[in-house]
Amino acid sequence: MSTINPYENALKQLQDAAKLLKLDTGVYDFLRIPKRILTVSIPVKMDNGRIKVFVGYRVQHNDARGPFKGGTRYHPAVTLDEVKALATWMTWKCAIADIPYGGGKGGIICDPHKMSVGEIERMTRRYAYAISDIIGPYVDIPAPDVYTTPREMAWIMDTYSALKGQISPGVITGKPIPVGGSEGRGEATGKGVAFCIREGAKKSRIKLKNADVAIQGFGNAGTFAAQFMEEMGTNVISISDSKGGVLDKKGLDVEKLIKYKAKNRKVGGFPNSKQISNEELLELDCDILIPAAYENQITKKNAPNIKAKLIAEAANGPTTPEADEILFRKDKLVVPDILANSGGVTVSYYEWLQNLSRDYWDHNTVINRLEKNMVRAFNDVYKTAMEYKVDMRKGSMVLAVSRVTQAINNRGIWP
Numbered sequence: 173m174s175t176i177n178p179y180e181n182a183l184k185q186l187q188d189a190a191k192l193l194k195l196d197t198g199v200y201d202f203l204r205i206p207k208r209i210l211t212v213s214i215p216v217k218m219d220n221g222r223i224k225v226f227v228g229y230r231v232q233h234n235d236a237r238g239p240f241k242g243g244t245r246y247h248p249a250v251t252l253d254e255v256k257a258l259a260t261w262m263t264w265k266c267a268i269a270d271i272p273y274g275g276g277k278g279g280i281i282c283d284p285h286k287m288s289v290g291e292i293e294r295m296t297r298r299y300a301y302a303i304s305d306i307i308g309p310y311v312d313i314p315a316p317d318v319y320t321t322p323r324e325m326a327w328i329m330d331t332y333s334a335l336k337g338q339i340s341p342g343v344i345t346g347k348p349i350p351v352g353g354s355e356g357r358g359e360a361t362g363k364g365v366a367f368c369i370r371e372g373a374k375k376s377r378i379k380l381k382n383a384d385v386a387i388q389g390f391g392n393a394g395t396f397a398a399q400f401m402e403e404m405g406t407n408v409i410s411i412s413d414s415k416g417g418v419l420d421k422k423g424l425d426v427e428k429l430i431k432y433k434a435k436n437r438k439v440g441g442f443p444n445s446k447q448i449s450n451e452e453l454l455e456l457d458c459d460i461l462i463p464a465a466y467e468n469q470i471t472k473k474n475a476p477n478i479k480a481k482l483i484a485e486a487a488n489g490p491t492t493p494e495a496d497e498i499l500f501r502k503d504k505l506v507v508p509d510i511l512a513n514s515g516g517v518t519v520s521y522y523e524w525l526q527n528l529s530r531d532y533w534d535h536n537t538v539i540n541r542l543e544k545n546m547v548r549a550f551n552d553v554y555k556t557a558m559e560y561k562v563d564m565r566k567g568s569m570v571l572a573v574s575r576v577t578q579a580i581n582n583r584g585i586w587p
């Protein structure tokens with residue numbers, strides 16, 4: 173994994189927005205530093221009878237607009253600076269989606285692929301216990317992120333509810349449907365990416381029919397994005413996972429590839445495809461590129477070689493600030509992460525509303541509301557970018573920072 177520090181990237185993006193907005197220096201400092209950072213030790217009884225201690229974090233960046241909100245990541249490369257960056261991006265993302273939340277994020281340094289289900293459950297519950305004092309339905313609401321799924325969300329909901337002595341579905345989103353999850357939450361991030369691509373294609377005059385698409389990453393966001401891109405008539409020519417990618421210029425059969433991956437635990441070796449690396453995928457000759465994996469994938473090194481005209485960031489932080497400048501000069505349309513992948517947290521918000529009201533919506537209601545909100549957010553960002561004559565990243569940051577600043581100024585500082 174890359175050595176570029178994602179928190180430094182997040183700070184650089186904030187600095188650029190602060191300059192454009194001529195932001196008050198006190199408010200700028202307020203936005204640079206997370207409100208609260210919690211580091212926890214998580215002792216877990218492993219299957220071999222020994223205790224192993226994991227390190228976990230919960231970072232609460234800003235809650236001027238509402239409770240902290242953001243996912244929990246399980247990955248061996250998790251660092252505190254990464255979680256700080258991800259929490260900061262959540263503040264901006266919720267402001268752009270215009271949902272009443274601030275930003276937070278959590279993570280545990282672990283490799284869930286090398287743990288049994290029982291070990292993952294014990295680690296998850298102990299983590300929930302360790303952060304239980306600073307989360308809550310009106311305080312901080314976690315959700316899934318890299319290598320966490322509805323299963324882990326149910327364990328966190330159950331542990332928190334047991335500790336508080338009352339069922340609290342609103343403490344976490346991304347739950348399985350039987351315990352208060354929402355229709356449409358699973359596909360929400362991918363669906364939101366697809367709506368952004370549809371809107372972005374209109375702006376950059378790309379015909380979606382038969383447009384060539386490459387997708388880096390085949391987790392929740394990448395998989396659903398691939399399905400929706402196929403439904404929209406594009407030609408998904410390449411998909412990768414952490415072990416490498418596959419390419420078929422005639423177009424991959426996404427459904428078959430999903431089944432193949434479920435069986436073989438990798439896309440590599442998919443019949444009739446050419447094997448390529450993750451690096452090669454990013455530089456493919458295609459119309460639309462969807463980075464749906466990790467931070468810092470598009471850097472100043474490979475940005476000059478990117479051929480796609482439209483880049484929609486399903487991952488958080490895949491493009492460095494230097495790469496952004498290069499892509500802007502090359503006239504690429506980058507739909508930034510805090511807009512492109514905001515469908516996930518938007519449907520998390522719908523899930524939370526349903527939990528608090530105990531009144532559940534059908535699938536169409538969720539998706540129609542998501543579509544309206546994504547299109548509005550896309551146009552708000554596009555308009556801001558045009559107004560300031562900047563790229564959509566800077567446009568999205570200007571919009572987000574000004575919305576959060578308004579909330580801070582309205583609330584004032586107390587005590």
Ligand code: GLU
Pocket residue numbers: 241242243244265313314315316317318345346488513514516517518520
């Ligand atoms: N982890 C997702 C994100 O980065 C979802 C967060 C949420 O639903 O709270 O946006």
